[in-house]
Amino acid sequence: MMTDLARSLAVNAAGQSRWGDWAIARIEADYTRSADTHLIPVELPALSGIALYLKDESSHPTGSLKHRLARSLFLHALCSGWIKQDTTVVEASSGSTAVSEAYFARMLGLPFVAVIPATTSAEKIAAIEAFGGQCRKVADPATVYGEAQRLADACGGHYMDQFTYAERATDWRGNNNIAESIFAQMAREPAPVPTWIVCGAGTGGTSATLGRFVRYHRHATRICVADPLPSVFHRHWHDHTVLSADGACSLIEGIGRPRVEPSFVPSVIDRMEAVDDAASIAAARVLSRRLGRRVGGSTGTNLVACARLAVEMTAAGETGSIVTLLCDSGERYASTCFNDAWLDAQGLDIAGHEAAMERFFASGVWG
Known part of the structure; x- marks a missing residue:
């Protein structure tokens, strides 16, 4: 007999699977329209x-080469089971990748936080915020990685880490x-x-x-x-x-x-x-x-x-x-x-x- 806990976990897993299917389909539909x-x-x-x-x-749609990367990173993370229905997505970026990831996060209804150098252009910051993202500025660009990981850990979110996964997320x-x-x-x-x-x-x-x-x-x-x-x-x-x-x-x-x-x-x-x-x-x-x-x-x-x-x-x-x-x-x-x-x-x-x-x-x- 399945226990109440096991049944609850199975229902939750099924729900997450359905959401994951929906999320991947949303991104693929966006690509087809482009x-x-x-x-x-x-x-x-x-x-x-x-x-x-x-x-x-x-x-x-997000104005830069990084649109391709952001799409690949989201699909890679979704298919790897790292992003779920309520996951906060966090990224370390000099701006353009964060703009594109904010676009896809909004598409999926997910919170997004970009950790960026304080010197990032005001226009890029405005673009991130226009897509519903939040910006966390750091004075030392070398600290973006650690701060992004810390924020993701603190909120139980996912640090996308473009600098590690860029070369493996794209076919x-x-x-x-x-x-x-x-x-x-x-x-x-x-x-x-x-x-x-x-x-x-x-x-x-x-x-x-x-x-x-x-x-x-x-x-x-x-x-x-x-x-x-x-x-x-x-x-x-x-x-x-x-x-x-x-x-x-x-x-x-x-x-x-x-x-x-x-x-x-x-x-x-x-x-x-x-x-x-x-x-x-x-x-x-x-x-x-x-x-x-x-x-x-x-x-x-x-x-x-x-x-x-x-x-x-x-x-x-x-x-x-x-x-x-x-x-x-x-x-x-x-x-x-x-x-x-x-x-x-x-x-x-x-x-x-x-x-x-x-x-x-x-x-x-x-x-």
């Missing part, structure tokens, strides 16, 4: 043998990931298999997905990670014994970290380009003017790496295509990267870097 993001060609008239494309991730073989989308959209282009795909690294999940995908499908494409100069990732790639970086963190939100994250997989990366923050912001501003809309600072970081690769390919007599990511809209950085007073307060002079990027577009020269 179109793919655009692949935008960027004219390089001075480099006729090089085709440059931007994978515009700003067109996701890198295909299944509608960003790599599969890029190659499908490139199919009718003059050089359909990119010579390079350039991305940044925040968790490392995107570079891991791209690197594994091209190896699995035996493409000749190489992966370049554009990394802020203060970040540890490019140092670790060159010397695996380097696990952390001291000093001030990068001003480019969303990429670069002071510690090597568990999701960063250096063995699938073919090259890393370290980029000064001022150069990243200058490149974002120049590209914004050419596109007629603002792009974020990390897109500028990517563009600097693309310029270096394009000039190098041309000098070597190579032709081909380069694909990079337009990670998010520059409107999220109106108070920072696109604010001259903020630049002055940070001691950044971007004039020379802007001139260099304009020269690249005009004449195909870099440096």
Whole structure:
């Protein structure tokens, strides 16, 4: 005979199973309603043998590349049994992942708390709160992980931990990931298999997905990670014994970290380009003017790496295509990267870097 306790547990388990089925179906329905993001060609008239494309991730419902990650993290946590009907979801983030996770938490009726650096742009904070999330600011960015875990433990919630699970929550073989989308959209282009795909690294999940995908499908494409100069990732790639970086963190939100994250997989990366923050912001501003809309600072970081690769390919007599990511809209950085007073307060002079990027577009020269 089943005891009252056993019966109650069975009923509760059945209810949680039904809720989990509903939650997964809700996320899958949201995906079905969403179109793919655009692949935008960027004219390089001075480099006729090089085709440059931007994978515009700003067109996701939550406005950034991190929408893909948040969807994967929620599905991974739901299917792992870590998120239940009343679970408070907690995340450590520099902003964009938290915006996207707040969107999915609201969709499922779950409380969401983001632990973010105090320097996170006001626009990102507003976006998190607009989706019903709460923000917990910390003065030291290195403490976001511990504070997020502490909060989750205190309320019996779930710490999503994007920095650990980003590279394993996404199916890198295909299944509608960003790599599969890029190659499908490139199919009718003059050089359909990119010579390079350039991305940044925040968790490392995107570079891991791209690197594994091209190896699995035996493409000749190489992966370049554009990394802020203060970040540890490019140092670790060159010397695996380097696990952390001291000093001030990068001003480019969303990429670069002071510690090597568990999701960063250096063995699938073919090259890393370290980029000064001022150069990243200058490149974002120049590209914004050419596109007629603002792009974020990390897109500028990517563009600097693309310029270096394009000039190098041309000098070597190579032709081909380069694909990079337009990670998010520059409107999220109106108070920072696109604010001259903020630049002055940070001691950044971007004039020379802007001139260099304009020269690249005009004449195909870099440096």
